[in-house]
Amino acid sequence: MIVIMRPEATEADIAAVCQRANEMGLAGHPCYGVQQATISIIGFDESFSPGDFSSLGGVDRVVRVSTPHKLASRQSGLPATAIKIAPGITVGSGLTFVAGPCSVESREHIVHTARLVKAGGASMLRAGAFKPRTSPYQFRGLGEAGLDYLAEAGAAAGLPVVTEVMTPAMVEKVAARADVLQIGTRNMQNYDLLLAVGRTDKPVLLKRGMSATLTEFLLAAEYILSAGNPNVILCERGIRTFETHTRNTLDLSAVPALKTLTHLPVVVDPSHGTGRRELVLPMARAAVACGADGLLVEVHPDPDRSISDAQQAISPEMFAQLVRDCQAIFGALHPENARTTV
CATH class of the missing domain: 3.30.70.1140 (Phospho-2-dehydro-3-deoxyheptonate aldolase; domain 1)
Structure with missing residues (x-):
């Protein structure tokens, strides 16, 4: 109950x-x-x-409440959650654009990119200072120095910052520099980490595990909610299937399904969801059409030279086009609430 x-x-x-x-x-x-x-x-x-x-x-x-995810459930009777990030920036009220490179590559790079995505229509900056990689020999981020550069870039561009936290021990340090804490797909069921971010007052962007069912996804959110943090944003970022043409299979059916199951806002990551630059824009349009509250997009000043995930990064020009297209779709579907926010 x-x-x-x-x-x-x-x-x-x-x-x-x-x-x-x-x-x-x-x-x-x-x-x-x-x-x-x-x-x-x-x-x-x-x-x-x-x-x-x-x-x-x-x-x-x-x-x-008959569902196992009691606090996240629509059966709780709570209204749709809108999460205020900063003055004038609310996830779940309007359409959210969060953009930036896969990883912080240098101080100059992230400050420059932050200004580009702000000009293109983003209201939040995303980038990784700590990068969980499949191979230990791939670039794994700049660590705490990257956090400092990211915070500086956000301040320079006037953008709140989203970045991933990977261990309970790092939650306090990341929360001191970031406005939103991201839990990546590999850590969706890291329950100690979920409880740790649940004990903070920072909004949490929770990515769906690459093989997680919707019930497992919502139960992961439940860990955060049960620890006292009501500000959880769900992110569909693609799941692992037999298909190899795309990096993942972007499960857009999850968006309207989650809207019936939970009061939490839902955003979509078409970059990781497809892993292919040419698919990011059409899948972003489709995500907005099926009810997403926002988009999480990888943008790089020179996508082919991105240190990580170059094949899915889009240019600032492509991002600006994405914002225009998605705003038009959202405005057609919600003429009473067409204002773009994050």
Whole structure:
């Protein structure tokens, strides 16, 4: 069950709900949202009724949730989540463009790229300082120096920063420099890491595991939510199938499916989803058409010279065209809300 508290509920009200759950042999896990708190009641609760909690002080309503991902579920009764990143920049309200190179290559490179993507229509900068690579002999990022360069580039261009964190031990350091913490596909089921980012106040961009079902994807989000962080952005980035023409198979059916299953915003990464430069623009258009809240795109000033993932990086000119096309599609589908945000 999910206990949804009133906006004016106090800490004492929340503690009383958790105490009642403990008395029933259950566990209450509070999650503090922007406007109100929710408490996930975990355990075998079939023998208990919503009335056991609805009479407590500060309780708005109680919802019985049948899905295993209780806090992420639309059954929780929570409205569609919109996540504020910075003034005027909200994921889940309008259309989001997050752009930048696969990795931070140098200070000059990332500052230059940040200004180019800002001019092209991006409202957030993405790049990797720590790069999980299949081969240990590939470029694995500049590490903490890359984090500093990325933060400097974001400030120079006036863009919030998204970057990947790979271990629980690095969460605090990455969170000090980034506005959004990314969990990559290889770490989607790194539960200690999910709990660690869940204990921060930074929004989390969670990428779908390359072989993950939607249920597994939502349960990974549930780890973050259950640790107290309500600001989770889901990212479809392609899954592994038998097809070898593309890097992955971009599962765009996941976007409308997730919209029926969860209140969390959903963005799409057509760069990793296809691995082919010529496919990024058409798949970005398709992602917006099927309901994505935004796009995560790899952009490089000279794509063929990118240190990592050159084959999927697009030029600043291609990115500007992508933004124009996707804005037009979004505007046609949502004329009442055609403003572009991140």
